[in-house]
Amino acid sequence: MSAAASVTIGVAARRTGISAKMIRYYEEIGLVTSAQRNAGGYRLYGPEDLHALRFVRRARDLGFSVEEIRALLALWRDRGRASAQVKALALGHVADLRRRIAALEDMARTLGDLARHCGGDARPDCPILDDLAGPPAPDDVGRRPERKRRARFTTHG
Amino acid sequence: MSAAASVTIGVAARRTGISAKMIRYYEEIGLVTSAQRNAGGYRLYGPEDLHALRFVRRARDLGFSVEEIRALLALWRDRGRASAQVKALALGHVADLRRRIAALEDMARTLGDLARHCGGDARPDCPILDDLAGPPAPDDVGRRPERKRRARFTTHG
DNA sequence: CCTTGACCTTCCCACCATGGGAAGCCCCAC
DNA sequence: GTGGGGCTTCCCATGGTGGGAAGGTCAAGG
Numbered sequence: 001m002s003a004a005a006s007v008t009i010g011v012a013a014r015r016t017g018i019s020a021k022m023i024r025y026y027e028e029i030g031l032v033t034s035a036q037r038n039a040g041g042y043r044l045y046g047p048e049d050l051h052a053l054r055f056v057r058r059a060r061d062l063g064f065s066v067e068e069i070r071a072l073l074a075l076w077r078d079r080g081r082a083s084a085q086v087k088a089l090a091l092g093h094v095a096d097l098r099r100r101i102a103a104l105e106d107m108a109r110t111l112g113d114l115a116r117h118c119g120g121d122a123r124p125d126c127p128i129l130d131d132l133a134g135p136p137a138p139d140d141v142g143r144r145p146e147r148k149r150r151a152r153f154t155t156h157g
Numbered sequence: 158m159s160a161a162a163s164v165t166i167g168v169a170a171r172r173t174g175i176s177a178k179m180i181r182y183y184e185e186i187g188l189v190t191s192a193q194r195n196a197g198g199y200r201l202y203g204p205e206d207l208h209a210l211r212f213v214r215r216a217r218d219l220g221f222s223v224e225e226i227r228a229l230l231a232l233w234r235d236r237g238r239a240s241a242q243v244k245a246l247a248l249g250h251v252a253d254l255r256r257r258i259a260a261l262e263d264m265a266r267t268l269g270d271l272a273r274h275c276g277g278d279a280r281p282d283c284p285i286l287d288d289l290a291g292p293p294a295p296d297d298v299g300r301r302p303e304r305k306r307r308a309r310f311t312t313h314g
Numbered sequence: 315c316c317t318t319g320a321c322c323t324t325c326c327c328a329c330c331a332t333g334g335g336a337a338g339c340c341c342c343a344c
Numbered sequence: 345g346t347g348g349g350g351c352t353t354c355c356c357a358t359g360g361t362g363g364g365a366a367g368g369t370c371a372a373g374g
Contacts (some may be wrong), residue, residue, distance in 0.1 A: 093268060
């Protein structure tokens, strides 16, 4: 075995692309196993640890949440897992991504449309603001006649 | 003036679709002007306030950050603004949305591809995990011969 | 008039994932 | 043995949002 070479957290950070801060955080929340320590209290990372950290890094790049990664790591370590479980998790995440994409696209489309109708010149007229402002005051701006409107808590006077 | 009808925060929340919590928060961070108070300390919202809150609500629906909304509100209130300013802000935000969409789509596509190649059955083989794990340990897992590798801070032993 | 119950107030805590920074210790090279 | 870079822990902040406790207010009904 020869207890393969270990590196400190800074080196591990550089090698995995995860900041030292985040490595400590992941340890704290139990996402990765606690690193061994040398006599001086420094964390030491062996190849296996780095491998796991890279796994985490890649999973985060794919947008998985920490909790999802926790599950993925468990499946990874479970040599007997059914690939169906992994696939289900992945597809669930894809569905989530698609939902978020759709939401963002709605926004982008709407806003793009509004912008397209906006002069974008020195004049103040702007359909974007008009849209944000909505219908011209559904309340009683534009003072409707006498219709005594009774609202609770009218102010001083 | 007849000091148009004012409502309490709960009513304002229902009418604008912003929770009372958030209305207080927006006031605290100065996004909206501080509400007036009645003798008992209750916040009171008039039509103008509700209008502004709805504006904020709509802007948030379109994905604008609080800071962007702050700018939009300023432009809204500035009767002499140039629509170009509004348009620039909006287009900047659209660009941001597009960037985020692209990032999410990368993830979704990659993950979808991986999932497509995954059996999704009872067997453990899984390209998804394989991808996450990356190339089989760029370090010395799979023990290369003698190549004495010197790493600082080798562990106890 | 007093109670009841809905509503409001402030204050603190939590989330998620990340970064910043301070105070102090460790390690190695010179 | 000293300097300097790396490490440790601890606290704080971000952005928006929600939860909840402790206590005050308000209107209505008996």
